[in-house]
Amino acid sequence: MYPISxxxxxxxxxxxxxxxxxxxxxxxxxxxxxxxxxxxxxxxxNRLRAERNRATERLAEAAKxxxxxxxxxxxxxxxxxxxIRELESTGSALDGEIRERLLLLxxxxxxxxxxxxxxxxxxxxxxxxxxxxxxxxxRPHFEVGHELNLLxxxxxxKVAGEGFFVLWGDLARLEHALIRFMRELxxxxxxxxxxxxxxxxxxxxxxTGQLPxxxxxxxxxxxxxxxxxxxxxxxxxxxxxxxxxLADDLPLRLVAYTPCFRREAGSHGVxxxxxxxxxxxxxxELVQFTTPESSYxxxxxxxTEAEEVLRRLDLPFRTMDLCTGDLGEKAAKCYxxxxxxxxxxxxxxxxxxxxxxxxxAVRANIRWRRHQSAxxxxxxxxxxxxxxxxxxxxxxxxxxxxxxxxxxxxxxxRDEMGGQKFLEPNPxxxxxxxxxxxxxxxxxxxxxxxxxxx
RNA sequence: GCUGAGGUAGCCUAGCCCGGGAAGGCGCCAGCCUUGAAAGCUGGUGGCGGUUCCGCCACGGGAGUUCAAAUCUCCCCCUCAGCGCCA
Numbered sequence: 190m191y192p193i194s195x196x197x198x199x200x201x202x203x204x205x206x207x208x209x210x211x212x213x214x215x216x217x218x219x220x221x222x223x224x225x226x227x228x229x230x231x232x233x234x235n236r237l238r239a240e241r242n243r244a245t246e247r248l249a250e251a252a253k254x255x256x257x258x259x260x261x262x263x264x265x266x267x268x269x270x271x272x273i274r275e276l277e278s279t280g281s282a283l284d285g286e287i288r289e290r291l292l293l294l295x296x297x298x299x300x301x302x303x304x305x306x307x308x309x310x311x312x313x314x315x316x317x318x319x320x321x322x323x324x325x326x327x328r329p330h331f332e333v334g335h336e337l338n339l340l341x342x343x344x345x346x347k348v349a350g351e352g353f354f355v356l357w358g359d360l361a362r363l364e365h366a367l368i369r370f371m372r373e374l375x376x377x378x379x380x381x382x383x384x385x386x387x388x389x390x391x392x393x394x395x396x397t398g399q400l401p402x403x404x405x406x407x408x409x410x411x412x413x414x415x416x417x418x419x420x421x422x423x424x425x426x427x428x429x430x431x432x433x434x435l436a437d438d439l440p441l442r443l444v445a446y447t448p449c450f451r452r453e454a455g456s457h458g459v460x461x462x463x464x465x466x467x468x469x470x471x472x473x474e475l476v477q478f479t480t481p482e483s484s485y486x487x488x489x490x491x492x493t494e495a496e497e498v499l500r501r502l503d504l505p506f507r508t509m510d511l512c513t514g515d516l517g518e519k520a521a522k523c524y525x526x527x528x529x530x531x532x533x534x535x536x537x538x539x540x541x542x543x544x545x546x547x548x549x550a551v552r553a554n555i556r557w558r559r560h561q562s563a564x565x566x567x568x569x570x571x572x573x574x575x576x577x578x579x580x581x582x583x584x585x586x587x588x589x590x591x592x593x594x595x596x597x598x599x600x601x602x603r604d605e606m607g608g609q610k611f612l613e614p615n616p617x618x619x620x621x622x623x624x625x626x627x628x629x630x631x632x633x634x635x636x637x638x639x640x641x642x643x
Numbered sequence: 644g645c646u647g648a649g650g651u652a653g654c655c656u657a658g659c660c661c662g663g664g665a666a667g668g669c670g671c672c673a674g675c676c677u678u679g680a681a682a683g684c685u686g687g688u689g690g691c692g693g694u695u696c697c698g699c700c701a702c703g704g705g706a707g708u709u710c711a712a713a714u715c716u717c718c719c720c721c722u723c724a725g726c727g728c729c730a
Binding site: 238248 | 653663664691692693697698699700709710711
């Protein structure tokens with residue numbers, strides 16, 4: 190979000206940013222014209238209030254000295270009150286509409302962002318090949334998961350609904366081991382751990398940009414109207430809403446593990462198999478608060494930090510520099526980290542590394558000051574997944590398969606798994622095998638949409 | 644959830660009963676003094692708009708009464724204490 194003063198001063202920059210994103214630049218002009226209306230109403234109200242205050246002073250003076258009040262003043266004041274109320278109510282209606290429109294203006298892309306219209310124009314800026322040999326004829330994660338009775342979408346659907354899943358036995362253990370591994374990694378590299386609320390109020394959702402535009406993407410809980418967080422970014426960034434940080438506090442590096450909840454409205458029917466797109470998942474998230482001049486250094490640091498997770502797990506991945514047409518609403522620049530899933534023959538986005546510049550700081554009123562007597566101004570916020578779990582689990586199930594149908598535990602988390610080298614099958618299955626209901630009649634070898642190999 | 648007390652500038656506090664220009668202290672900034680610093684003294688120190696100066700807004704948020712609201716009325720939020728409930 191941009192302050193109205195910035196829109197007045199830098200309308201051309203904003204229009205250019207909208208055009209680069211393939212959006213209509215006239216949104217800026219609509220705001221400017223509402224702003225002119227608003228200021229005209231404000232100026233008139235201001236003049237009338239000045240007149241009112243002077244008449245009121247005369248009446249107050251008369252009351253004090255017990256001289257008779259001027260009836261003309263009283264009559265005029267009645268008129269003024271009505272006219273001022275009128276102007277104030279049109280003024281605040283205009284304020285509301287202006288704010289609404291400001292909240293919907295996307296962040297201007299940074300000058301280094303490649304121009305383009307969609308995902309095809311994103312630029313690969315890094316690629317990592319695993320040191321261990323690629324598996325021979327790998328199968329998709331859900332097949333392996335079902336075979337070992339470790340992955341159970343059927344009971345997830347029964348308990349909660351389509352798009353929910355259950356991990357059993359060693360796969361649940363693996364997930365927790367990965368969470369602990371990532372938290373410890375980031376903590377040891379200077380990130381302070383924080384365990385935030387995962388229900389948040391609407392102000393927080395506006396603060397980080399989920400509202401008002403993306404209300405349909407999140408779950409709202411009745412009867413209190415709180416929201417289940419779609420990412421830890423929301424509660425963690427909002428920790429400092431309406432606060433002023435000192436330069437000495439910056440950069441502030443935070444790491445948080447939370448569940449995340451996404452309605453994925455509009456994506457029904459896609460990716461029904463497996464756990465690449467689900468309504469509830471776990472994620473380790475990194476958040477940074479920085480000074481405006483250092484946020485692009487912080488962006489590279491966060492990218493390195495997220496990539497380090499994948500390197501240590503020895504998983505093949507590539508890093509994409511998102512183009513103007515694919516860049517999220519909030520971000521001035523964004524890298525996506527994509528893991529290669531050889532069983533499904535596709536790239537899986539496991540991390541978005543974004544610099545929001547002042548987009549969130551203005552919405553959430555998070556400020557900093559250079560020294561104690563300096564005027565506070567908006568700081569810059571950034572975040573990176575470090576990383577999202579279901580897709581990481583997918584990549585492990587597909588990259589760590591062995592020829593005899595087992596799945597190896599990545600060496601980096603073996604200690605967290607009591608030194609265990611392979612995932613053991615889950616022996617308890619009830620009357621039927623886990624996860625075999627809906628999909629059991631399908632072919633046992635159905636790779637997803639193929640893309641290029643790493 | 645109930646009862647009570649509260650919310651005033653970065654922080655602390657007066658004003659509220661009984662309506663009429665938001666006072667004071669701390670902190671911070673500048674100046675004076677000083678070799679330097681402290682102390683002391685003087686001034687400044689919320690936001691917006693036009694800019695020597697002035698105007699408007701601002702007392703948790705909103706609505707109302709009134710010529711006029713920090714002050715009276717109503718609704719909501721938050722903090723603290725006691726009680727209740729509770730993993």
